[in-house]
Amino acid sequence: MSPQYASALTDIYEGCANWRMWSRFGWLEIRRRYRRTLFGPFWTSFNVAVMVFSMGFLWAALFHQATSRYMPYLTAGIIVWQFLATCINEGATTFSANAGLLTTMRVPKTLLIVTMVWRNIIVFFHNFLIFVIVMLIWRVPVGWATPLFLPGLLLVALNGCWIAIVLAIVGTRYRDIPQLLGGLVSIMMFLTPIMWSRDTLSRGVAIGYVIDFNPIYHLVEVVRAPMLGEAPELMNWLVSAALIPIGFGLALYLFSRFRPRITYWL
Amino acid sequence: MTSITLENVVVDFTIYGTQMTFRSELLHRATGGFIRKEQGNKRRVTIRALDGINLSLKEGDRLALIGHNGAGKSTLLKVFAGVYEPTGGRVLVNGRVSALFNLAPGWDSEDSGYENITNCGMFFGMSREEIERKTPEIAEVSGLGSYLDLPTRTYSAGMTTRLAFAIATSIEPGILVLDEGLSAGDASFAEMAKQRINSLLSRSRILILASHSLELLQSWCNTAILLERGRIVCSGPVADVIEAYQKGLALSTSQHVA
Secondary structure, three states: OOHHHHHHHHHHHHHHHOHHHHHHHHHHHHHHHHOOOOOOOHHHHHHHHHHHHHHHHHHHHHOOOOHHHHHHHHHHHHHHHHHHHHHHHHHHOHHHHOHHHHOOOOOOHHHHHHHHHHHHHHHHHHHHHHHHHHHHHHOOOOOOOHHHHHHHHHHHHHHHHHHHHHHHHHHHHOOHHHHHHHHHHHHHHHHOOOOOOHHHHOOOOOHHHHHHOOHHHHHHHHHHHHHOOOOOOHHHHHHHHHHHHHHHHHHHHHHHHHHHHHHHHO | OOEEEEEEEEEEEEOOOHHHOHHHHHHHHHHOHHHHHHHHHHHOOEEEEEEEEEEEEEOOOEEEEEEOOOOOHHHHHHHHHOOOOOOEEEEEEEOOEEEOOOOOOOOOOOOEHHHHHHHHHHHOOOOHHHHHHHHHHHHHHHOOHHHHHOEHHHOOHHHHHHHHHHHHOOOOOOEEEEEOOOOOOOHHHHHHHHHHHHHHHHHOOEEEEEOOOHHHHHHHOOEEEEEEOOEEEEEEEHHHHHHHHHHHHHHHHHHHHO
């Protein structure tokens, strides 16, 4: 193994293994953000609730969907999507946001990535509370498939890690990337079945293939389906799982090649 | 056995600014061929901050880095600290390197004094037990008492400095890297601060210190190198290198006059 790969793997190991640090700083960052506010971290869930309850009814009417089905679908989709979207957006600025630290100490760069992903997992569970309320209102069935959202979330979080590593490297070198992503990410939300559902479209429309080739659809579905009480399709599992080795391969390649340069780019 | 060795270390900084944005990089890709190459060479500005540094330090060495502004002292310190990985050559480290460029890594003014002790301690590589063991001592040195339960944004500048100083001087450094001395804040604290610094220095196996204060270098260090434009131009016992440095200063001023 070349020394570049060895030191990249050391960085990844040191970053992941120091769970005391990433768990602490993930929590602290959330607490700091909402310190001295009345609702604390529940502000993010509140914002999701406002969006779901204000737009949900309108969109249900637009797409001719029954609210009892549409509202839980939309809420679950938005919560999962928000997790992925923040991993993409915050991932691209992870190193540049921590420039002060990275230029004064030797810190495993992966630690910053894992902290960010962990923080967003915590946010996910705060948002999950809104989904529980929606579940109670519209009586979403809870079955054997429901707990499957946890392994699904693990798959999505692991994908979030490699996406963040790749984007953090590229985003540090090219400062246009985080700006570019801001716009792209919102487009991705419209192109992925989150506000609209698959079955409203695929009736005889070739766009069904576009959905199948959209990896984000599978990542969302692998968590959303169990939240709605259904087991995800095998394809959702397969795509989400297959993306992990492919993505980490890419991340490891870029990381081993450019990791020593990152501090110089800050 | 603690040691640190630099073999033919080179550090080149590429200046990224307006000329090397994504757009121009894309254009370079699009134009391709030898034009791009020529243009690339012309437009890329690199600065050689360190050039062929060879150094070997073992236990008990207290190295002073001497040189003008921009001679490469800070860059060399950051290479020692592992912040910059050299663009050429190798660094071989045996032991734990602690750099105190940032006295309070992980500090957040919204967190309480106690929380910040843990934050900084973790970034300095202390274990949870180590932090717990040292917290009473840090609290005592800081002299902040029950203020430690309050968010640090309520502290005065002096209080913040004292706490940061108390934390930073509690580490167990194998190889200690310092840029200038350690600032301790107000004068009433000076005696205690001196003791803390002395104890920190005696705990460290190797010290690397860069400073403009020749007095400080002379009292803390036993060996020195003189840097000029990223190269070592003179090395040896502190007194000799300082003499060489001062001669060089005198020479350059007399040349100026002439």
